[in-house]
Amino acid sequence: MLVSGKDTSGASAAENEQRFVGKSIDVPKANSHAKRMPTAPANLFLEGNFAPLRHEFNLAKTRQFEIRGKVPRDLNGSFYRNGPNPQFEPGPFYHWFLGDGMLHAFHLQRGEVSYLNRYVATPTLELERRAGRNLFLGQRTNMLANLQLVGGNLISLISGLIRDKNADAYTRLIAKANTSVLAFREELFALVESSPPIRLQPTTLASEGFEKFDAGFMAPFTAHPKTDPQTGYLYAFGYRVAGGPRLEYYVINPHGKLVSRTAVETDYAAMIHDFAITRNYAVVPVFPAVTSLASIRRGRIAEWQPEKGASVIVMNKDGDTASLRRFELPVGYVYHYANAYEDGKAIVVDAIRYERVPLMGSDTEIRAELFEQANNGYLTRFRIDLASGKTETQVLHSEHYAEFPVIDPRLVGEKYEHSFAASASGNNSSAAGIFDGQVSYELSRGKVKADIHDFPRGHFGGEPIFVPTGKPGERKGYLLNLIYSTEDNRSYLAVFDVAKPDKKPLCEIWLPHRVPYGFHGTWRQHRN
Template identity: 30%
Template sequence: MNRYLQENFAPVHEEHTAFDLEVTGAIPDHLDGRYLRIGPNPAADPGVDYHWFLGEGMVHGVRLGDGRAQWYRNRWVRPQGDDFAPNTNVLQHAGHTLALVEAGAAPYELTDELDTVGPCALGTVTGGYTAHPHEDPATGELHAVSYSWTRGNLVDYSVLDPTGRVRRQVEIEVTGSPMIHDCALTEHYVVIYDLPVTFDLGMVAGERPRPLQTTDRLIDETLRARTYRPLPYSWDADYPARIGLLPREGTAADVRWFEIDQCYVFHTLNAYEEGSDVVIDVVRHDRMFATDFTGPNEGSAYLTRFTVDTVAGKVREHRFDEHSQEFPRYDERLTGRRHRYGYAAGVVAEGARTGDGVLKHDVVAGTTLERRLGAGREVSEFCFVPAAPDSAEDEGVLMGYVFDRGTGRSDLRLLDAATLDDVAAVHLPGRVPAGFHGNWAPTP
C-alpha cells in the first residue's frame, strides 16, 4: 500500500467545527487571529500510485483570542470545474485568505471560516502562481517566482502590492522546465533556483520516469514496471544546478547565474546581503524524485548556507549540523535581512516523516537546540509569531500542529521561541494529517 495513505499521512474524511477548545497552559493575550495550515487530503481513494503532492487540499484552522481557543475548523478546498484544489500553502494578504499551489494552478480565496469562495486571479500574474511568495516587511509587497510546465523554459517573477494588484512581472529564461517550489528575497535581489528536478514528458505519456544515472543505486525492476499517477517531475542527472540573482527592479537581462553542485531545495530559511556577498540559508537535499515517485523520500536533508560571491562569481557551501530536517521558518520581520535564528521540524530520514523534534538554529553561534516532544508524537511546520511588533528576534511563540499516535488526535502546540519550552497546547477534536505549510493570520 502507498505509504502516503497510511498512518498520519492518511486523509481524514470528515469536516469538523468545534468551539471553546480545551487548553493546557495559557494562551498569550496578544495572540488575536487564526493559525491556518493546509495539506493534501484525498477525498476518494487515489490508488496505490498516488503522489502525496496531488491530494485535494484541506485547511485546518484554530481561532485564538482573549486568551482562548475559540474554534477549530477543517475544510476541503472545493475546486470549481476541472481546477486542482490548492493544497500547499495558506496565508493572508490584502485582507484575503488565500490557498496556494504551484505549477500553473490558480490560487483560491477562502472565507474567514475557511469555506471556499473560489479561484482568485491575483491580478494578471501569468501561468498561475506559486506556493511560496515572500512578503517584504518594509513595503508589504508579495514577491514570487512562478513556474508551469506549459511555460517551457520560462518562469515569472511577480510583485503584488499591499492591495493585491500586480505591480510588476518579469519573464525569465531558465535551462529547461524545473520545479521551483520556493525562491528567496534579499534587500536588492530575488533569488531563483534552477535545479535538476524537471518536467518529465514521458511520465505524462504513461512511461516510467527517466532513468537514474548513477552507478551505486539502480531503480528496482518492480518500479520500472509500475503504472504511475504521476507528478510529472523527476531528477535529471544531466541538468546543471544554478542559483540566479535578479535585481528586484531589473529585467531578465540582468539575471546573474552561479553554478552549484547538483542538489534540490524545497525551502529557503532566509537570505540577505553581506557586502558584495549574498547569503542564502536553505534545507538542501542531495537529490529528489530519483527513486521514489510518490513523495519526497530520497534520504536526509540538512540546513545549508550558500554564500554567493558576486565578485568572484562563485558559491561557497557550508552545512550547519547533522540534523535531518525540513520546513525551515524564521522571524519574517527579517525577510531579506540578516537573521540569527531559524526553526525547523526534525525528519526521520527512513520513511521521510517528521519525528518529535523541533529545532532552533543559532546561525551566528553555529549551535542547534533540539526539543523532543515525546515518543509517539509527530511535529509539523512551526511558524514564529512575535510577542510585539518591536520584540526581539526570538521573543514570541512558535506554533504548529503535533499528532499524538497514542491518542489518535492532534494538538496545536505553542512553544517559547527562545527556549522551546511549553507555553500552551490546544486540544483538537481529531487528527490533523501530515501536511505542508501553515501561517499565523492576525486579526486586522
C-alpha cells in the first residue's frame, strides 16, 4: 500500500524547510517509528505509543483502510484529534505536554473514509526546521536568552515586557498547538493554553496562522473554550506564567470578533487548564498547581503547592467585573470539566478531580500515577451556593480512574444526564497505555449509573467523542474513540452505538500505522 508523506526524523535543514510535497512512500516496515529515539534518555513520553510519529500520511480512498464492520452512512463529518509529536529529538527534560502539535483527521461521508495527519505549522516548528534541530523542548535553557528562537521578535518581546509587563509576544514563539482542536463557526483551530489559536483549513489541515479574532489578539488562550449552544458565543480565558494580568477572560461573538476582555487577578500564578459555563455564569476554579518560567525550564509546567489553597471565581458570562465573586474550594486538582449548570441559587459543576496535580513529578512518580493507580481522578460534583457562599464536594463515581469527560455539545451549560469518559481498570500493569476502556455515566435524581466498556486486552484509547443523532439529551448517536493495539502496533477509529456502550464497536477503521497517544478531539458535522 502506498501513502503520501515524508519522514523528517533524519532530514537535513534544507529538506525540513520544505512543506511535505506529497511524494508516495511505503508504509514504514515493522513500524520502526514506534521505538524510542536512539539517543533519548529513559523517558516515559518517548517510549512505545507515546513516542512521536514522524510521517505525514494521506489515505484518500476507503480501500486503503482495513475496515471491520460497516461504517454508518449517517455519520457524515470529520473526526479530529490533536496531540504532542516532537519533530526532532527533544532534550533530557522533555515532558508530554511540550511536543509539537500534530492533527489527525478522519473524514467520513456516506460510508466512505479518508484520513490525513499534519504537523501544525507554528513559528517554533518552522524555526526548528530551518535549524534542523530542537531549540526548545526539555533543554533547561533560559528561554528569553535563546536568540535563535526569539530572532526578529526580540524588539517586540522587550517592548511588551516594558509596556505590558508580560511576555505575550513570546507566547507566539512557543506555540506548540498540541492540546485540543476547536470547530467554531466554519473554521477549525489548533489550541494550546500558552498561545493564541492557530487556524487550520478543515479538509487539508493546512495551517493558516494565528487567529486574531478581528481585534489584533495576541495572548494565552485556553485549550478548552466553551461554545454556548443557545447563542453561538465563544467563551475562553488565558493565564500567564509571568507578568500580568495573571488571568484574562474573553468573549467572542458568533461572527468571530473578540468583544470583551476582562482582567482577573489571582492569588498566585496557577496552571488553569479548563473552566465551565452555565446559562448565566462563567466558573473558573483555581487550584494550587503553581506555574513559573523556572518550573517550565525544569520540564514541568507547574509545581504542587497545596499550602496556597484553592478557590473558584464566578462572574457573569459577559465578563462584568462587578459581578465577580470568589468561593473557597477544598485543595485538589482538576484538568477537565464535564459540564456545569444552574440549580436554583446554586451552580453545579461536574469534573474529574485529583487529590493533587498529576503528571508534574519525576518520571518514576508519573509512571506510578498512570500505571499503578497512585493518584486517580474520579468523577466529582462541586456545588456552589451563591446565596450562602458555601461549597460542597461529592465524589459521584470511583470504581475506575476516569479522564477526558465529554457530553452532548448541545447541552453545554444546561442540566444534563449523560457523560462519557476514558477509563482505566488498573488491570494493565505495563506501561503500554493508560485507558483500557471507556465509561458512560447516567446522572439523574442525584444517582449515578456507570456502564464501563473494557477494550480488548492490549488496546488503549483516549477521549471519546459523542456524535448525537437524536434530540438534545437523548442517548442516541455514536461514540468515537481512537484506539491503539499493542499487538498490531496500529491504531483504529472505533465507532460505537452510544445506546449500547458495553457492546463491540459497530465498525473499526484501521490505519496502516499507529497514532501516538494524544489529548483532545472534536467532531465537525458536514453540511449536506
